[in-house]
Amino acid sequence: MPLVTExxxxxAFYIIAASIFGLVIGSFLNVVIHRVxxxxxxxxxxxxxxxxxxxxxxxxxxxVLSFLLLRGRCRNCGQRIxxxxxxxxxxxxIIFALIVFKTGPTWEALLEMVFASxxxxxxxxxxxxxxxxxxxxxxxxxxxxxxxxxxxxxxxxQGGALEVSVILPALVPIFTTWKAALLGGLLLTLxxxxxxxxxxxxxxxxxxxxDWQEVNEEGEAATHNPEDSANEIEAVDEAAEAAAxxxxxxxxxxxxxxxxxxxxxxxxxxxxxxxxYPQAFGQAYSGLWGAFAGALVGSVPIWWLxxxxxxxxxxxxxxxxxxxxxxxxxxxxxxxxxxxxLLIGSIGGSVIxxxxxxxxxxxxxxxxxxxxxxxxxxVIVMLT
Numbered sequence: 001m002p003l004v005t006e007x008x009x010x011x012a013f014y015i016i017a018a019s020i021f022g023l024v025i026g027s028f029l030n031v032v033i034h035r036v037x038x039x040x041x042x043x044x045x046x047x048x049x050x051x052x053x054x055x056x057x058x059x060x061x062x063x064v065l066s067f068l069l070l071r072g073r074c075r076n077c078g079q080r081i082x083x084x085x086x087x088x089x090x091x092x093x094i095i096f097a098l099i100v101f102k103t104g105p106t107w108e109a110l111l112e113m114v115f116a117s118x119x120x121x122x123x124x125x126x127x128x129x130x131x132x133x134x135x136x137x138x139x140x141x142x143x144x145x146x147x148x149x150x151x152x153x154x155x156x157x158q159g160g161a162l163e164v165s166v167i168l169p170a171l172v173p174i175f176t177t178w179k180a181a182l183l184g185g186l187l188l189t190l191x192x193x194x195x196x197x198x199x200x201x202x203x204x205x206x207x208x209x210x211d212w213q214e215v216n217e218e219g220e221a222a223t224h225n226p227e228d229s230a231n232e233i234e235a236v237d238e239a240a241e242a243a244a245x246x247x248x249x250x251x252x253x254x255x256x257x258x259x260x261x262x263x264x265x266x267x268x269x270x271x272x273x274x275x276x277y278p279q280a281f282g283q284a285y286s287g288l289w290g291a292f293a294g295a296l297v298g299s300v301p302i303w304w305l306x307x308x309x310x311x312x313x314x315x316x317x318x319x320x321x322x323x324x325x326x327x328x329x330x331x332x333x334x335x336x337x338x339x340x341x342l343l344i345g346s347i348g349g350s351v352i353x354x355x356x357x358x359x360x361x362x363x364x365x366x367x368x369x370x371x372x373x374x375x376x377x378x379v380i381v382m383l384t
Contacts, residue, residue, distance in 0.1 A: 152287020
């Protein structure tokens, strides 16, 4: 379904427009990558130097160009700016251009841009902090299910649709307006609470065995001055734990509200206009169940693999964030895409893991952020 009806614009225009749009979104993703792991707002305060805190002028905040003009240093304090910033901006621009090159100026392209904009910060945050934040993964699960439902309804199921009538014939109840409104609404509403329950289950099964490492806000090992009193250390730790728990609750609440909004939208459309477009809503209903099945196919094997690894080795091999990431991938790319991501991600993870182990004194015990490999593989599969 094209976004525009004007046939006279050259295709190169859309590629260039997508690239510029990607640079702008990439600049915002840099804010997400830096602030989300620290528990900071991505809206306030305005962009500022991470070293000296000076607010950035508008002409110092132009994607890529400002970095080059400033020669990679803050105008105010002269501190070196990480190469990650122009890298994220350029990477986002290239991916957006490739999406439009593949799909053209369509609604499908916009959905894939959103998906890429979720994967990119997850990749970089996991690489830096070994963390896949719930504040991103939870709403991303709802988005993936809603996006697959929408594109199945408008007749573009490629990349995310699942022929559940062949693989799981009993999964999709026969389409009727009330049944579709009720069951579809429940799927969207319960998507995030289901993973909240998985978090609780993880604590019950593994928490008493985990050797948790205290971390500070920057994600680095926390260190205490020997002169600090035990009460001061305990107070700091309790405050940090309380802040982290509050951020977790906020992410749950916001994601549940997002799921409810999607459910209400779906239910309202079913009850108001489905009779006029029964075929489209039948396809959308099947697409929603396909997204659900894809999320299961993507996440359940990872969950079992980490459980088996823990039983065999006695340590956590993968985080629960990897399970959530694969649920997003499976819901958006379908079960075929999920298998492709697992294959590519596993190969890439093996190669990168071997390199890290070779370069580290810890050898095979070196931690590797597997979410980096899975996220990169998801973007590759989406573009192919």
